[in-house]
Amino acid sequence: MNQAIQPGGAAGASTGFQPLYREVKRLLTQSLIEGEWPAGAALPSETKLAGRFNVSIGTLRKAIDELVAERVVTRHQGRGTFVATHNANRLMFHFFHIVKKGGGGRDGGTEYPTTRTLSFKRARATVDEARRLILESGAPVLRIRNLLSLAGTPVILDDVVLPAAMFADLSEKIFTARDNTIYHLYQTRYGINVLRSSERLSAVLAEADAARLLKIKTGAPLLAINRIALSYRDTPVELRRSLVNTAEHEYASDLGKLDR
Amino acid sequence: MNQAIQPGGAAGASTGFQPLYREVKRLLTQSLIEGEWPAGAALPSETKLAGRFNVSIGTLRKAIDELVAERVVTRHQGRGTFVATHNANRLMFHFFHIVKKGGGGRDGGTEYPTTRTLSFKRARATVDEARRLILESGAPVLRIRNLLSLAGTPVILDDVVLPAAMFADLSEKIFTARDNTIYHLYQTRYGINVLRSSERLSAVLAEADAARLLKIKTGAPLLAINRIALSYRDTPVELRRSLVNTAEHEYASDLGKLDR
DNA sequence: TTCGATTTGTTCGTATGTATT
DNA sequence: TAATACATACGAACAAATCGA
16 A cells, blocks of 8 residues: 655666656556546545655646546545546547538537347457457357437447457347446456547448448448557457448547636 | 736636636737737746736646646746647647548658648628628638648648738738648637637548549448638637548547546 | 756645535 | 635746747
8 A cells, every 4th residue: 555656666666767746647547547536536636646646736736647648547626546447428529520511510419320230249369350459260259230310310339349358248129228327347347448549531432231221322421430449558449340320420539729 | 917816817807717727828918819919929937927927826827727727838947837739749630630540540650741732712601601700791701722632641631711901911822831830820820729620520421522622432322521620719710621531541539538 | 078057847735716505 | 604616816936949149
């Protein structure tokens, strides 16, 4: 429990000389990974944490400042600091970027998608999937296909790939019975906290099966999104390929925007 | 020159009660808008600025912290704080998101585009353009069409719309004679500093003229990007529609990533 | 090359304000 | 009302990087 530290880092870091607040941040992150404070829980007060790490309040606050900027935790004056939970709001603000065309645009006021699971299978990772998820080739994975609708019309076809080892008992029943977002399920049931994602977008032509499911013509233009979702220390936890019908919707990317 | 202030804001702000460091940030932003420190110039030292605003160094630093986060200024230990300039690096990192497919991906190591200007015309804003640029309907605008190539092959067709009033003497000669990025030209010649952009992406089919210029078949899938570029206080300064051939390239969107 | 002045970065401590319970 | 927790603001000391004499 005594994690007192001194500047420069404990281990004889030959080159990686880092400030004290970064070391404090590392220790806080380690405790978060280990589940010392589960999703939604309050962290100890700043005074207590400063005492535990034997640093000043200012140094501790600087460490938490960065965790707040990365949306790992949230602070509320008078209440405390909490492990950020996944919910509809966080999804819409940081992970779901499809908005209705012409609809003002501002994030937040957009419609929430409804999901229908089309298939749920156990399989083995392809070479490319294994490389991207940092698994052995042929490692067991879960493949899940979902059709997402906005205002009742199907707009997005999602193919999700998960490392089976990370989601031990995940079944189609559990997956479809969730009463919150998919990332909320990952977080609360498996302790896997999706913190950010990296996406690559391109334009493609609809093939027969996608066209049928999205109720468009074969050969219609679709937006293809390849996403990798990452957790603490950029550990990959999910691959997802989305095909989006951009006839009535589009992908919003606000760059350099800081939420505050 | 004496801009001493006190907490709570000078004017009797009935509702907008804001902390002192925000007021300091507002004054700094105002000076930046007025050109007190041009692009690339050093700001006075933190000690001097703290004295000028009659606040502590910590409060001043907190104000500058936010300007750094918004990439308005950059700090260098031992050298000073400088007005961020537009250059190839900043372009690649924050405004140009097209990367070669499969090429590792990480921003920074991507290839720099070469631009060829196809047309440069004076015209009047459409109703929609005027609304988005906050101009009168029919206000004079500049329309510029550019073809961008990567590694020698044309990949992107850009249509740019600028409020003519903001770019008084801009001519095709000046535009094409620039020896740096377009945003560097805006910044150094017209004092217009592009700070962030908001983009909307969709998939479309190539029409005849775009197909000819991009050397693809009519009906091939293209990524369409509608961008609005914004300056201080979210003032719109440029509209741009890009058509991207995503056969060999794709759009990179790293979300929740904080550069540090 | 060395040294000193300048500037930002880190860390500490303290006091007070504001929001919540 | 009182206690608790985060937010703001001040000041001081030292470290690290830079630059010019």
